Every structure is written in C-alpha cells, then in structure tokens.
Amino acid sequence: MTVHRSTDVVVVGGGQAGLAAGYHLRRLGVDFVVLDAQAEPGGAWQHTWDSLHLFSPAAYSSLPGRLMPVQPGQECPDAAHVVAYLRDYEKRYELDVRRPVRVLGVHRDGELLRVDTDSGIWRARAVISATGTWWRPFLPAVPGRGVFGGQHLHTAEYRRPRDFAGRRVIVVGGGNSGAQIAADLAYDTELLTWVTTRPPRFLADDIDGRALFDVATARRRALDAGRADTGGVASLGDIVAVPPVREARDRGLLKASPMFTRLVPGGVEWSDGTRAEADAIIWCTGFRPALSHLAPLGLRGRRGRIATSGTAVVDEPRLHLLGYGDWTGPASATLIGVGRPARDAARKVAELVR
Template structure:
C-alpha cells in the first residue's frame, strides 16, 4: 500500500497544483496523483498555435504569477507548461506520476483511492475534462467516409491543405481553428446557436476583472454574459478576411458531406468537432452511486452527497471561471476548507 494521508488530490494540472499550494500552506500531509507522464496538464496536448487569451500577468496561480514570455503578449501553450513545471518545483509539491486513479471508494472514516492504494480523510478531484471530449450524436456520423476528429486530435492546419473542411462549434477553439484552417482549406463554420462574440477590447484582462468581481459577490454580471468568443488577434484577422460567418447546424452527415436543412448537400473531406468536453469523473462512480455522466451536485466545491469530496476546476459549477488558470487558483482556496475540516477531525 503506497500510504495514507490527510488529503489525496487527483490530478496534477493547474487546479491540482493550486490546491497543493494551499494544502502545503496549511501544513497538511497530502499527495497529488497525476495520470500524465510529465508536468503541464492539458496544456501539453493543445494544438501547435494554442495561446492564452490574456497576458501572463492576468493568468496567475496562487503565490507566484506567471512570468512574461519574451516577445509575446499572449503566452503560448508551451510557456504555460514551463510555468506549471516551475510552479510545481518552486513549492516542492508532492506530485506522483504517472499514477492513474481508477476509483474512489468509502471505507468507514476513510476514502480509498484505488491507484495502488491510498487512504485519505479527504479527496480533491481535479482531473479536468481533456480526456473526455464530447461529440454530439449527429445522424450520419457512422456513414461519413471522410475524416472526423475532435479538438483533442487537432494539431495544425497543414493536414487539411486543399481540402473542404467543416468546423463545428461555437466557442474559442472553433473560432481559432477556423482562423488557421481557412488559410489553407475551403472551410465552413457551423454552430448550433448563433455565435456570440465579445467586444474587440475584451480579452483576458477584462475577463480577469469580471471574474474577480463575480468571485467577490459583486454586481455587473458574469464572464459568460460578455459572449463566448474572445476576439484575440487571430480571430480578428479571420473576421477581416470575411470568413468569420457561421451557418446553422446541418441536418445530418452523408457519406461524402453534410446535408443542410433545405435538402442541399455540401461535399466535404473532413469534419473538426470543436464541441467541448465533459468532466472526467468516472473514478468517482463507486463513491457516488447515483451519479450520472455529467456534473456532480456541489455546494461551492464540496460534494452534496459526499462531504469528504471536493471538486476543482471543472467549470462554473465548481466556481466562477474555475477551468481557467486564475479561476482555478481562486476556487482552490476551498482546500483551506478541507484543511480546517481536517483539523477539526484531529488528523
């Protein structure tokens, strides 16, 4: 048995490291179990041109802000990976990898983390969603003879040069991938609902301020009220080229393309599904028997049905903007609540 401790954190990405910062500050005995082979979380797997949509100083984890990347206003994914690696080392966080947690179960006063096995009084789940890409169940998907891939499998536009490509999705990933694919291919953008663009002067700096006020209980609305797509330079550029126009969702896929609601068929060679993710929570199924694929009922970041379980970094349902770097840091303060509970339990 690897051991027992006060708290096991599952996931060593941005949310898990932020939780580790507060657990370390509280002086608790804890461990972070990460399924990845190296530091960096999901940022290691983004497409080649992926960047933050805010300057480095507006994307901090607690205790130590992200250093600026020389020559870049908006840091690259590689820079974020370097920052997370350095953050982990700076605070000497006890990350063990690669360790994949298969299940969490209750065992009397303890929780059993089935990764070899660990016993803990509390568990913080911070596994994110990157490993659970979502593709809608669209008619004709099985008969389409072209290439289909999700955001997780996209790396660069070169593989689509000269092809006819349909990009599906109404968020930042879809807009940014459309921007670069449309330079080398005949690209069509499709969204389920009309795309909502943020004003040109809104980037991560403004979102940082809105998230701050929201977290403090202030008025003025939430980040989502501003829109879904941040107009970073690459997206403004594709708009200026006249390409940033979305069509309503097609009726179905055919063997060789998409069928629109008016009955016309458009040939295409590839479909890129930029349709988001679902929380990576299968390891919690034994602990929460009533759980269905999706969100877990929480009060703040604490599970309603299992008070020894906390969830960090999965989206707004675990705290405002909690799936972002700055949001993960803020909601990770819930680890202090865990620490207080542990002290009350006498651990």
C-alpha cells in the same frame, strides 16, 4: 502484492487546479499527495493545438504565489509557455506529484476514503478531485455519423493546419475553440466551412481574460448575495476576439453557416437539401467533467451533476471538486480563476483533517 499508502489528502490530477490545491495545502502544513495520470508536468496544456494562446497577458494568467513570466515577443503566452510555467511551479514549491498514476476509483472506507490506482491503494481523510474536462470530449449525436466516409476529429485531437492542407474541412462549433481552429485553417485548406448552431457572438475586441474573470466573479457574488443573475460571461458573447480570430474575421474568412441536419457519405446536408463536401469534420463541441473515478461513490444526480456547496460535495463532504467550471468556483477552470476556490477547498480540508 498491492502497495498501500496513507496521507491526509489525495489530490487527483496534476494540472493547474491540482497544483493550485497543492500550493495552498502545503502552506497550511497539510500532508498530501498529488496523483497525476500524465507522464510529464503541464496538464492538458501539453496536448493542445500548436497555435493556441492564452486570452490574457502572463501577469493575469498566474497561479497563486507565482507570477507567470512574460514570454518574449508574445503579449499573450502560448501553450508551450504555460507548460514550462507549470513545470517550474511544481518544482519551485516542491509539490509531491506522483506520475504517471491513474486513479481507478474513489471509495468510502469507514472514516477514510480509499483511492484505488494502477500502482496501488491510497487511504486519505479527504480527496480533492481536479481532473478537469479535457479527457472527456463531447460529441453530439448527429444523424448519419456512421455513413460519413471522411475523418472525424475533436478539438482535443487537432494540432496544426498543415495536416489539412488542400483538404475540404468542416469545423463545427461556435465557441472559442471553433473560432480559433477555423481561423487557424482559413488560409491553408481547399475549402473551409464553419458551422454553428446560432450566429457567432464575438466579444468586444478589447475584452480579454482579465475582464472575463472579473465578470464571472461579479456574477457569483451577486448570486451568493441573492441578487439578480447578471448573466456573467455568457451575456457578453461566446468568442474572445484574440488576434488570429480578429484578423480572419476582418478579412471575411470567418463566415458561419447554420448547423447542418445530417451527415452523408461525402459530407453534410442541410434541411433544404443543400450539401457541402468534406474530407474531415472537426467537432469543436466542448467537453464534460472527467469524473468517472468518482462513480463508486454514487454521487451523481438525475442530470448527472454532483451537487456541491462551494467546492465541497454535499453528499460527501470529505470530497471537494476543483476546476470544473463556475459550479466549482467562479472561472475555476482558468489559470487566474482557480486560485481562490483552491484556497477555499484547502482551508476546508485542513479543518477536516486536523
């Protein structure tokens, strides 16, 4: 027998964005539920590599209403500290999070939206989708992928350098994850090759998450006011020089090679015929928004993007997207940045359901 439930708002996803939305909905007195596919609190942070640290101190990495406590001995907290903070945040504000509940699809159902899950059906007057991107790793199409005889991993699957001790490893990607994982591996692997599509662009050493949030916010304000695009964070560079990256870079251990042309059975090959042998390739090639649960609504445009005005979906204003990147709010995929768009989404949803 299928269980049917109803509420004013269903929030899909119980990571940082979903919790921020829940905080603001609770303050506004809106009836809501958060559906989270994970078995434990902490969102994607509980699945990251062991050495991952935030870009900023705890005070600048907080969700609305609750400063993140300082982690003893760490200027910038590690992922385990973030998980503990999110668990405490959820408990402190008594957010109604149901887990593990996997959302299968969101459908129009007259004046309501129907949310089908693996544990029953919810009907709501509005939905906030906050599933993030971690669950949808992106792997580029590269010739020869099927012939390479070694191990393929994505950022989402990497955990620790000792798993690759004495092995030949190629790390692909010139962003933060590529630089951080290459720095992580630089001391233990037999041979490390770091490959990027363009020369690495390190931000100034004194730039951290606080400055990046300010830059992203300034860009959004300029665009909203009809002024020239400032370029945002991308104008500063691609890689934040966190201490491990800075140390490996300064020791000459982070020397990038250009992107190879194809994979071969024993490794990779460049256009001039040069080859590098490898036992494993780690693809630090980013993620895409995890939005398959919204497919029944038919909202994607020709380029796959769902059109939004702020966080509200243009073609379905009962639906809000939160935490997927700058297109759903400046720096909305970060701990410090998601608070403002979460507040705006909650306010608009509250107006809709009252």
